[in-house]
Amino acid sequence: MKRIVLACSTFLLLTSGPARADAAPDAPKLFQSQCARCHGDNRLGAMGPALLPENLHRLRKNKAAGVIANGLPATQMPAFGKKLTDTQITTLVDYIYSPPEHPPVWGEKEIRASHIVYPAAEQASPSDKPVYDADPLNLFLVVEAGDHHVTVLDGDRLEPIKRFKSRFALHGGPKFSSTGRYVYFASRDGWITKYDMYRLEVIAEIRAGINTRNAAVSADDRYVMVGNYLPHSLVLLDAKDLSLIKIIDVKDDFGHSSRVSAVYTAPPRQSFVVALKDLKEVWEISYADDPEPVYNGLMHDYQLKEGLAETGRFPVRRIRLNDYLDDFFFDPSYEHLIGAARNARNGQVVNLLVGRKIADIDLSGMPHLGSGITWKYADTRVLATPNLKDGVVTIIDMHNWKTIKKINTDGPGFFLRSHENTPYAWVDVFVGPHRDEVHVIDKKTLEIVKTLKPVPGKTSGHVEFTRDGKKALLSIWEKDGAIIVYDASTLKEIKRLPMSKPVGKYNVYNKITRSEGTSH
Known part of the structure; x- marks a missing residue:
């Protein structure tokens, strides 16, 4: 009998619990032991990027196991192939591509705690001269995604002046102050960085979101607006040191929230204009000390008709549309917003003066209007846009919004x-x-x-x-x-x-x- 009991005990040891080499790993514990030090206890990121489904669009799931096993060259991501089994790596991949049990929180407390002001902020002065002899207005910033660096390039000599490490996965073009003295970067992980183009030093940083689309700088150099996918928010920062001013929850009248597709500044209107991923609306947020002129003296009408979400400082004007609008650009006067429609059949022209859509334009497929440009053509002005789905550049007359030509x-x-x-x-x-x-x-x-x-x-x-x-x-x-x-x-x-x-x-x-x- 003792032999039987001993044999049964041995069998149980071999087929259950941690002694089994092929036992299904506990994903959260495995993550905590192997990944949390760099990627954060809650997957929101730390020294390494956030590991949430929303933040992993650029890494396909079928490629993630290879990254974990082999690491990433020119980054701090090590190889785990000799440390973890195939089963453990697969478990980690499934875990990071699954939404967390509880929606992650990134609010005022978290944003303020992330704020960093560097010594260069105190040393900077309006009388500073560039620390190089190149033309400061003919510099290029080259974003190098291969190893997450930025190169400052002299546009005359075509030689690098400086190369510095950036936050992980910068997204969208950097935004400059009106003189070009300062530049603001936004990373996919929500980090906003202010950089001094004269002293070639980082001034300040703050993490405004978990998954950020882009940022915009007000024409008066006072504010930075950040648009987030996660959480569904707009974050207003003081451009001087990136300190938090205000968080705006992106919701409609019924409490439905939305990711922010893009935010840009409209200088003549002294406002930020915001495209929303999940609501059929465009928002305009005035940063003017007196927003009445921006809204054409019709603040009361907009409160009633367009759903002015908030009066006082930074009021939100909501323009309703009949389709979603993902990305857009402005005409040179900033009176019209031209954006893509989700229906893949047409684009939309929104007149910001009257606050409504005034035309549909012939833009099928996936026009990349964030890359649209304009120029004088014959006796009119045209807009031109490439297409992310079709091999075509579409040329539109901006006077009548008719197609002039489609260039294959x-x-x-x-x-x-x-x-x-x-x-x-x-x-x-x-x-x-x-x-x-x-x-x-x-x-x-x-x-x-x-x-x-x-x-x-x-x-x-x-x-x-x-x-x-x-x-x-x-x-x-x-x-x-x-x-x-x-x-x-x-x-x-x-x-x-x-x-x-x-x-x-x-x-x-x-x-x-x-x-x-x-x-x-």
């Missing part, structure tokens, strides 16, 4: 760029077998005059111009990528600068003067 390209494009001093517009072919191509379009004839293939087999994208428009800088979107400099008139290559996946480059002068060929 070799595949879907992501970025369209130009400059007022160049006759050409450049559009990439970002998706598909021709992703290594860039088309050059003549703005007078609306014809493709040349197709470049800078590095066969490697993705080309995002062109930006020097201050004078004489040189065009193009990105090779690979970890072993480069910035390729072209003569904007002859289209001949001038120079190559090795970079680690340079996803975007931003010229100070073009940004602060709102060049008609670049995004704002």
